[in-house]
Amino acid sequence: MYSIGKFSEICKVPVKTLRYYSEIGLLEPSFIDPFTNYRYYDYDKIQAVQKIKLLKSCQFSLAQIREFLENQDSGPWEGLFEEKLRELEQKRKQLDEQMEQMRRLKEQVAKASSLLPGPMMSECCLEEREALRVYTIRRHIKPVFIDNLVQDLFDRVYAFNLTVKGKLMAIFHERGLSQGEADVELLLPVEGNAQIEGCKVLPAGTYACLKIKGPYSELGAGYERLQHWLAEQNLTRKGDYLEIYEQGLVPSEYTGREIHPDLSLPPSELMTKLCVPVALWE
Known part of the structure; x- marks a missing residue:
């Protein structure tokens, strides 16, 4: 005879489960000390537990298992076993189909990834840039809403009757603010010397530059490369990084307020120029 604790260890069934089986009449102890x-529990009960575990794994209910243990006549059970075999076979087919669908999906994702190459970056270089008059707008926004800020910028340019003379630019003064916001300044080169609030001049000087061809989500790699190059060249940054959207975001042709992101270009064809003013040490 085995104590309930030892029997639990041998059969790998919790003591609590054995007590419950006793309560519902599924597996009675061989002897209870008065x-x-x-x-x-005696040795024969081990075999009974093994049958219970096997039938449970085949999705039989405890009531069905109790009936089976009480009635060892195999006749009535043959049909039920056949039914369970058919159910398991059907589940296996469903699993095979799901696995095949998962394989196809995996292949499609891998193929799509291969069709969207990583960003292409030019060599880093220095260039002299002239002073540039720009109209700017600056807000704390979530980056996903930058399109709305672009629209507001062009609405103001239209309202002030300013003539646009270059590509849209952006400065991310600070990222990772509360609620996922960033301190974003959009800049648009404009013609003339009108003293309008919101206009300022980007100073002339030497800029370290890099072009990135690819989705905007990959611009971080461009920042890293340019920062590394500055360190290698012993150059000191003396201003904010400037993103110039040379191709994409804003269409090359637009009229008045009819400005919107250029959705005709695939992300792999977007072109962004990254610039930062530097100090040269002789």
Whole structure:
């Protein structure tokens, strides 16, 4: 005879489960000590537990298992076993189909990834840039809403009757603010010397530059490369990084307020120029 604790270890069934099986009449102890109420199980009960575990794994209910253990006549059970075999076979087919669908999806994702290459970057270089008059707008926004800020910028340019003379630019003064916001300044080169609030001049000077061809989500790699190049060349940054959207975001042709992101270009064809003013040490 085995104590309930030892029997639990041998059969790998929790003591709590054995007590429950006893309560519902599924597996009675071989002997209960009348003085201590300790439960004991003999060797035959091990085989009974193995049958219970096997039938449970085949999705039989405890009530069905109890009926099976009480009635060892195999006749009535043959049909039920056949039905369970058909159910399991059907589940196996469903699993095979799901696995095949998952394989196809995996292949499609891998193929799509290969069609969207990583960013192409030019060599880093220095260039002299002339002073540039720009009209700017600056706000704390979530980057996903930058299109709205672009629209507001062009609405103001239209309202002030300013003539646009270059590509849209952006300065991210600070990223990772509260609620996922960033301190974003958009800049648009404009013609003339009108003293309008919001206009300023980007100073002339030497700029370290890099072009990135690819989705905007990959611009971080461009920042890293340019920063590394500055360190290699012993150059000191003396201003903010400037993103110039040479191709994409804003269409090359537009009229008045009819400005919107250029959705005709695939992300792999977007072109962004990254510039930062530097100090030269002789």
